[in-house]
Every structure is written in structure tokens, then in C-alpha cells.
Amino acid sequence: MTQKNTGIWVWCETHENAMTSVSRELLSEASRLALKRGTVTCALIFGSDIALLAKEAVSFGADRVYLVDHPALSSFNDDIFTAILTDLARQYRPEIILAGATDRGLAFIPRVATSLETGLTANCIGLDIREEDGVLLQTRPAWEGNLMATIVCAEQKPQMATVRPGVLKVSEPDHLRQGEVISVECNQEWLTTNIEIISSSRSINTGSSNLAEAEAVVCIGRGIGSGKNLEMAKEVAALLHAEIGATRPITDEGLLDKALQIGQTGVNITPRLYIGFGVSGAMPHVIGIKNAEVIVAVNKDPKAPIFEMSTYGLVADVNEVLPAMLKALKGEG
Amino acid sequence: MIEAKRLQIVVCIKQVPDAKSVRFDKETGTLVRESAAAVINPYDLHALEAGFGLREKLGGEITVISMGPPQAMDALREAVSMGADNAVLLSDRAFAGADTLATTRVLAAAINRLPGFDLVLCGKLTVDGDTAQVGPGLACRLNIPSITCVNHIDLEKEAMLLTRTYDDGQDVVKVKLPVLLTVNKSLNTPRLPSFKGKMRAKSLQIPVWGCAELGLEPAETGLAGSPTRVIKTEVVSFEAKKEMLTGTVQEQVNALLERLKAHGMA
Ligand SMILES: Cc1cc2nc3c(=O)[nH]c(=O)nc-3n(C[C@H](O)[C@H](O)[C@H](O)COP(=O)(O)OP(=O)(O)OC[C@H]3O[C@@H](n4cnc5c(N)ncnc54)[C@H](O)[C@@H]3O)c2cc1C
Ligand SMILES: Nc1ncnc2c1ncn2[C@@H]1O[C@H](COP(=O)(O)O)[C@@H](O)[C@H]1O
Numbered sequence: 001m002t003q004k005n006t007g008i009w010v011w012c013e014t015h016e017n018a019m020t021s022v023s024r025e026l027l028s029e030a031s032r033l034a035l036k037r038g039t040v041t042c043a044l045i046f047g048s049d050i051a052l053l054a055k056e057a058v059s060f061g062a063d064r065v066y067l068v069d070h071p072a073l074s075s076f077n078d079d080i081f082t083a084i085l086t087d088l089a090r091q092y093r094p095e096i097i098l099a100g101a102t103d104r105g106l107a108f109i110p111r112v113a114t115s116l117e118t119g120l121t122a123n124c125i126g127l128d129i130r131e132e133d134g135v136l137l138q139t140r141p142a143w144e145g146n147l148m149a150t151i152v153c154a155e156q157k158p159q160m161a162t163v164r165p166g167v168l169k170v171s172e173p174d175h176l177r178q179g180e181v182i183s184v185e186c187n188q189e190w191l192t193t194n195i196e197i198i199s200s201s202r203s204i205n206t207g208s209s210n211l212a213e214a215e216a217v218v219c220i221g222r223g224i225g226s227g228k229n230l231e232m233a234k235e236v237a238a239l240l241h242a243e244i245g246a247t248r249p250i251t252d253e254g255l256l257d258k259a260l261q262i263g264q265t266g267v268n269i270t271p272r273l274y275i276g277f278g279v280s281g282a283m284p285h286v287i288g289i290k291n292a293e294v295i296v297a298v299n300k301d302p303k304a305p306i307f308e309m310s311t312y313g314l315v316a317d318v319n320e321v322l323p324a325m326l327k328a329l330k331g332e333g
Numbered sequence: 334m335i336e337a338k339r340l341q342i343v344v345c346i347k348q349v350p351d352a353k354s355v356r357f358d359k360e361t362g363t364l365v366r367e368s369a370a371a372v373i374n375p376y377d378l379h380a381l382e383a384g385f386g387l388r389e390k391l392g393g394e395i396t397v398i399s400m401g402p403p404q405a406m407d408a409l410r411e412a413v414s415m416g417a418d419n420a421v422l423l424s425d426r427a428f429a430g431a432d433t434l435a436t437t438r439v440l441a442a443a444i445n446r447l448p449g450f451d452l453v454l455c456g457k458l459t460v461d462g463d464t465a466q467v468g469p470g471l472a473c474r475l476n477i478p479s480i481t482c483v484n485h486i487d488l489e490k491e492a493m494l495l496t497r498t499y500d501d502g503q504d505v506v507k508v509k510l511p512v513l514l515t516v517n518k519s520l521n522t523p524r525l526p527s528f529k530g531k532m533r534a535k536s537l538q539i540p541v542w543g544c545a546e547l548g549l550e551p552a553e554t555g556l557a558g559s560p561t562r563v564i565k566t567e568v569v570s571f572e573a574k575k576e577m578l579t580g581t582v583q584e585q586v587n588a589l590l591e592r593l594k595a596h597g598m599a
Pocket of ligand 2: 345346347374376377380398399400401433436440454455456457458459460462463464465466467468
């Protein structure tokens, strides 16, 4: 008789001995799903000197933490991470495995899924579980973001998905929560690899993470026009304590850094306030802003799609709006 | 090792709809093809170019493969006109509707049928599927390492020195062949087809392999061999409490700031 697969696993990516924000998002979501399904949430943490992270994982919802702590795991290695996760999944048979759709997650999770001969859905932006049979409902953009598709993997276990950072809600950590911590002995076989990491650098450029967590965001779209307007928009942002973000044409042209791109192929943001200057509201962009509490759009075209989803719309020219806003915000208006 | 060898390079390319030729109809929620234009997935052009660069340095042979409908032959001919030596089309009715797991099964079967391989090159992702899963999944089936998001390749005596970019940094890694790489656009600038290449592409016999040639059961491929299913699609719509502000620009701005203050935001 085959043993049933149980438990929702989250591969927790770490950065300098801290958990990345997408790991916290996934743990929060996994524990919501686990509650619905009546199962446990497990965190999988691979790294060097990571014992302290177990507590954090528990506070965000893990009932059990599998720690693989070894000096050889200090930087990401595709072969080694694949071997560990595949072996543990074979041994403990989870029902679901989730990971962040980050470059590292996307590098090795498909290898794990292929080894396990199971389905994998990339870049999800929403998850739910069907209570009766535990089927994971995985939502992701399709057709260049114009459609949302719900994807299932009903016949194979584990069900696997990568989820875009910044879309799932993080729960408040509960520091009193109790969980079981299992230290997994690092098997020497896992460490056999043809990949040698010569150097590994992580940018301290927190531009993207600031944006993902910002309370207010001023987004620059192609309608911004001139560099002078860009400077004014930055001033408006500063006065509103907002971070600057941009649409893809703006980062493609190099007007602003790639890390500031908002949307399907950029950062998903969850601010209280979003103001778009000269943003048309194309689907791949607005997917990334749909969790904003208040959306303000400034666009001279009354038919611009962004107005369909904005809380407040200003049909106006940015050339006039920006100076007027600056004046008003500085109290000269 | 790398020095002495004539490399056998396989490049995986996919034909995708030309973004410029499709329009989305919001009313019906369907993709309207203004024309049947299809192009090679942009990232795959960079994978091809990486192959050409390595062949120039080390000698060797480039085989392009693509799984797709009969039209995908055009993509293969284009790759040949750019300089690929051989091409194989992987096409069979049974392959339709494949997810990434089923796709890698077909690609791996095809690569294993080739005389041998040292290097497999893929794009970082496809612009239509947008999964970035096929490359690493294929490497797993071929039992070789994969390095994703490569944006620089250096050759050493025994190994390749690769720079890969991550969303938050970059690594330099050393890896021996055989290996599968997925490449970023910043790696190189793809060349255009040459006149000579175009002539060759016209006359080259490109074999088509299906289940029979690959020794695969139809049930392992396409939709039947795919564990994932799309059970629902919906047009994205957002609900918003919409208020269009009115008046002169100054009045609109003032009205906005008042409302933001009421939300505690300004
Ligand atoms: C697979 C895929 C992924 C993508 N991912 C992303 C993504 O992650 N993020 C993203 O942003 N895009 C993404 N895109 C691109 C996206 O489809 C749009 O092209 C892009 O969002 C449009 O940016 P925009 O609104 O700045 O420019 P446009 O669509 O050109 O809109 C400019 C707007 O400015 C207005 N305007 C012009 N002048 C003025 C003025 N003087 N005053 C006021 N308004 C003015 C115009 O009326 C217009 O509505 C993606 C596309 C694809 C195919
Ligand atoms: N049908 C296919 N035929 C050949 N190569 C493919 C196919 N689908 C994907 N690939 C390769 O895998 C890469 C990543 O694709 P994807 O996982 O769909 O984003 C592409 O850039 C191609 O190199």
C-alpha cells in the first residue's frame, strides 16, 4: 500500500542568514491552506549557520522545520539543492511543495519536479485548496497577462508551484507559536556536484525590496514625457514619502533601474497608495498593483484602461498636474 | 578537454506568436491573431548566438531542435539560415497540449537520439509560456547540471566559467561539460541570417521525428502525458470604487489631496 502524501512544504530561500520576504509570504499562505486542509506546514531551510531561522519560520506558520545546516550550503548550488529537496520529498512525501518564483527557485525547482515526475506551475499569483480532495488551485497569468488561468495537478503528488514574490499576504509573526525542528544530517551524496561556485555576490541594492514593501508608490509611465517631469515626479514622491516605480517601457529605455519595474515581469507591490503618472494600465502592469488600497491615475486619455481600476482618476496632462501637485504639497497652493 | 574537442551543441528553440501580431479582445476574452506571424522565441536567438560563438572558438556542430506543429519548421529553417548545421523538428499530433514535464520528455528523447552532445543551450524563458522550467527540467532528464540566467561565458582549459545573474545579485560558477545553459538576452547580440545560410536553409532536409522515431508512447506526451491541467481561465477584472475628479487641473489636484488626507495618506 502506498502511503498518503501529507503536509504543505515551503522551500525557504535565505539571504545572509535571514529568510527572504517571499519565504515569509509562502509560510503565511501555506499555514492558511494547511488549516483549510487539516494538515501541517513544513519549512525547508538549507544553508550554513541557519539554526536561528527555525524560530522565525515557526513564527510565520511552520509546524515543522527541516533544517539542513552545512558549510557547503552557504551559497546556492543547483545540483545540491535539487538533490536535497528531491530526496527529502521522496522520504517524507509531502502533498504540496511551494517555492518563491525567484531566479534561484526557478533554477532548481523544475529539476525537483522532473525527478519526482510531477507537475509544476510557474509564477503563480494566487493559491487555494479544494477542501474535499486537497487539490491545489494555482492561479497564474496567461496570454501575456490578459487572462488568469487556474491550473491543477490532480493525479500526481506532490503538487508543486512557484509563486511570485510580493503577491501573497504575510501574517503577523506569532513569536509564541511552537513548532518541531528537525535537523537533517547532510548526506555526503547530496554534495556531489559538477558545479563549483567561484564567487557569489548579492547586491545590497534594496531598490526592489523597498518597492515591494513600500506604503506609497509613485509610478512613472511612458506618458511622463520629459526628464524634467521625472524629476518633479520624484519630488512629489519624496513629499508623499513614496517610493518610485515604473512601467516596463521606462525601465527598458533605461530611464529608471530595472529593479523598479512594477508588474508581471517586475515587482508586485502592495502599498496603501499608488499614483500612476502617464500609465496606460496594460494588464501585465496592473497585475502588479491590484493589491494597492488606493489607486490614483493621471492620464490625458479618458479611455485609458487604468481608469477602470483606479479609485481616483484625473484626466489631465502630467505637464500641468505635476507642478500643481508640487505647489499644493509644499503648501503654496 | 574543451580545447581539443569539436563540440556537439544542441540548441532548443520554440516558435512563439509574434507579439506585434496579436491583440487581446477584452469582450470575448480571446487572443486575436491579426496575422499568423510567428517568430523564434527572442531568448532562443541568444541561445543560438551563444552556440555560434562557441563553435567559432572551438569548432563543432550545432543542431537545433524544436517541438511544435509543422509550422515550427519555419523557425528551424530560420535558425539554419543564421548558421545552424543541422535541425530536427519534433512534431506529432500526440505532442499537442504538452506542459513542461511532457515537453522535456520529448526534447530529452530527441537529444538522446543524436550522436552525442556536450552542451545544450536554451533560452531563459519563452515569452508565451513564461515558465523558465523547460531548461532545468530537460537537464534533469539528461542527467546533467543546468546553469540558468547565464550572461557571460568564458572558456577555461577544462571547464566553462559562467556568470549568471539573479534578481538580487550574480554568481560566477565553474562547470565541466556536459551541461545545459539557459541564457539571458544580455549575453550577446544575435546575428542576422546570411545569404549563404538562406540558400542552405532552403535546400536542407530537416527530419521530423514523432513518437515512433523517438520511441515514446503517445500517452507519455502532449496533453495525455501532462500532469497539469488548466481548469479555468478568466478575463482579469478589477473592482474599484471609481471616482473621476473634475474641474481644472488645480481643482482636480486639490480634490485628490483632500481625499488622500481623508485616507491618512498625505
Ligand atoms: C509578457 C509581457 C510582460 C510584461 N510585463 C510588464 C511588467 O511587468 N510591467 C509593465 O509595466 N509592463 C509590462 N509589460 C508591458 C505592458 O504590456 C505595457 O506595454 C506597459 O505596461 C505600458 O507602459 P506605459 O503605461 O508606461 O506606456 P503606454 O502604454 O505607452 O501608456 C502611456 C500612457 O500615457 C498617457 N500619456 C501620454 N502623454 C501624457 C501626458 N502628457 N499626460 C498624461 N498622460 C499622458 C497615454 O494616454 C497612455 O495611456 C509586459 C508585456 C508583456 C508582453
Ligand atoms: N517546444 C519547445 N521546443 C524546443 N525548445 C523549447 C520548447 N519549449 C521550451 N523550449 C526551450 O526552453 C526554454 C524555456 O522555455 P519555458 O520553460 O517554456 O519558459 C526556451 O527558451 C527554449 O529554449
